[in-house]
Amino acid sequence: xxxxxxxxxxxxxxxxxxxxxxxxxxxxxxxxxxxxxxxxxxxxxxxxxxxxxxxxxxxxxxxxxxxxxxxxxxxxxxxxxxxxxxxxxxxxxxxxxxxxxxxxxxxxxxxxxxxxxxxxxxxxxxxxxxxxxxxxxxxxxxxxxxxxxxxxxxxxxxxxxxxxxxxxxxxxxxxxxxxxxxxxxxxxxxxxxxxxxxxxxxxxxxxxxxxxxxxxxxxxxxxxxxxxxxxxxxxxxxxxxxxxxxxxxxxxxxxxxxxxxxxxxxxxxxxxxxxxxxxxxxxxxxxxxxxxxxxxxxxxxxxxxxxxxxxxxxxxxxxxxxxxxxxxxxxxxxxxxxxxxxxxxxxxxxxxxxxxxxxxxxxxxxxxxxxxxxxxxxxxxxxxxxxxxxxxxxxxxxxxxxxxxxxxxxxxxxxxxxxxxxxxxxxxxxxxxxxxxxxxxxxxxxxxxxxxxxxxxxxxxxxxxxxxxxxxxx
Numbered sequence: 001x002x003x004x005x006x007x008x009x010x011x012x013x014x015x016x017x018x019x020x021x022x023x024x025x026x027x028x029x030x031x032x033x034x035x036x037x038x039x040x041x042x043x044x045x046x047x048x049x050x051x052x053x054x055x056x057x058x059x060x061x062x063x064x065x066x067x068x069x070x071x072x073x074x075x076x077x078x079x080x081x082x083x084x085x086x087x088x089x090x091x092x093x094x095x096x097x098x099x100x101x102x103x104x105x106x107x108x109x110x111x112x113x114x115x116x117x118x119x120x121x122x123x124x125x126x127x128x129x130x131x132x133x134x135x136x137x138x139x140x141x142x143x144x145x146x147x148x149x150x151x152x153x154x155x156x157x158x159x160x161x162x163x164x165x166x167x168x169x170x171x172x173x174x175x176x177x178x179x180x181x182x183x184x185x186x187x188x189x190x191x192x193x194x195x196x197x198x199x200x201x202x203x204x205x206x207x208x209x210x211x212x213x214x215x216x217x218x219x220x221x222x223x224x225x226x227x228x229x230x231x232x233x234x235x236x237x238x239x240x241x242x243x244x245x246x247x248x249x250x251x252x253x254x255x256x257x258x259x260x261x262x263x264x265x266x267x268x269x270x271x272x273x274x275x276x277x278x279x280x281x282x283x284x285x286x287x288x289x290x291x292x293x294x295x296x297x298x299x300x301x302x303x304x305x306x307x308x309x310x311x312x313x314x315x316x317x318x319x320x321x322x323x324x325x326x327x328x329x330x331x332x333x334x335x336x337x338x339x340x341x342x343x344x345x346x347x348x349x350x351x352x353x354x355x356x357x358x359x360x361x362x363x364x365x366x367x368x369x370x371x372x373x374x375x376x377x378x379x380x381x382x383x384x385x386x387x388x389x390x391x392x393x394x395x396x397x398x399x400x401x402x403x404x405x406x407x408x409x410x411x412x413x414x415x416x417x418x419x420x421x422x423x424x425x426x427x428x429x430x431x432x433x434x435x436x437x438x439x440x441x442x443x444x445x446x447x448x449x450x451x452x453x454x455x456x457x458x459x460x461x462x463x464x465x466x467x468x469x470x471x472x473x474x
Contacts, residue, residue, distance in 0.1 A: 104451025133251020
């Protein structure tokens with residue numbers, strides 16, 4: 001990455017003022033009671049928003065209902081939602097409901113589960129949400145550019161008995177490449193970036209704005225839902241002076257615990273729910289630092305305590321574990337096993353075309369099990385695996401590349417059961433597993449949701465450069 005990008009990023013972080021960077025839903029807030037259907041209308045189209053702050057011009061973006069991120073969808077577990085999407089872009093689009101176990105026809109994968117929504121046309125998505133948790137939505141057509149220009153939004157499903165906290169706050173983490181006039185830089189689908197880490201921006205936003213301060217009150221307990229909507233950036237967040245506890249990965253509960261090494265890591269599309277006790281003194285500040293990329297750490301935001309009287313002065317007990325969701329438990333003893341190999345990219349040294357960018361046939365740069373699918377070939381994809389409905393499976397994923405890959409399976413959640421041959425401590429449920437370079441992981445799930453499901457890298461340049469496939473459940 002060019003150092004000029006990061007200089008520009010630091011300049012943008014000097015924007016002053018306090019902005020709203022969390023949608024607060026007090027515990028016990030009123031929602032429509034199940035089984036009522038929540039109805040929404042979304043318009044995907046051009047808009048202008050103040051991504052870089054008041055000291056910069058507004059940025060021309062693509063967005064839902066004129067907002068970045070788009071409108072938050074929030075409902076209770078077991079409720080039904082109907083979303084009518086009108087496309088006012090100049091190109092086709094869809095919406096994928098990331099992490100939600102929806103019926104196949106509602107998944108939003110163009111040419112796989114539905115025809116893409118053409119300009120001037122609309123499509124209605126309707127489904128019941130079986131699982132509580134933190135999810136999000138985004139296009140699955142021309143994803144790298146459409147997400148990179150602002151099309152994203154939070155989808156929150158509250159538990160029937162929510163975790164008792166003082167505030168429930170959502171941070172949608174965005175990543176944009178802006179020019180000095182705050183306009184979005186062109187150059188999407190750059191072959192060099194596609195063959196490396198993907199298009200990483202110079203401007204990180206929280207809920208659509210460059211953040212300065214996140215206001216809190218001493219003594220309060222916050223459930224902080226982190227959603228990475230970045231096309232390629234990986235975050236490694238350190239909450240200096242605080243001890244956050246992880247209570248959920250990708251919407252799925254697990255034993256509350258401190259993040260490994262004190263840093264919350266989110267690859268593209270991943271989510272982490274934290275419980276954070278605000279133990280600072282009134283009037284004090286503490287930074288949240290993103291230190292994932294070595295030598296390129298920066299301050300994301302300051303946690304800024306008001307001068308109000310503390311909400312409480314005594315420490316709270318550790319939060320209880322959230323109730324588990326409805327995924328069937330995989331039968332590991334009788335599971336069928338399949339190998340999944342990730343190859344390609346610059347410096348692959350794998351005979352995948354070699355040279356600058358590791359080009360393979362047809363211009364592709366990445367492959368899953370030797371199969372590379374570019375965006376234009378989505379209508380012709382053949383499954384890399386055909387699984388039997390209702391049976392348990394283990395996928396042994398081997399990342400033979402020099403780059404990170406957040407691997408996402410549509411329509412299912414899976415347990416991460418081993419990493420590099422060693423059992424994982426929490427056997428956490430995920431829908432997106434971050435694969436470091438040259439490392440291996442085993443994931444296990446029950447193939448209980450029939451249909452053809454996308455299986456791909458969620459660094460969107462990698463997806464569009466060939467690391468995209470389909471798994472069929474019949």
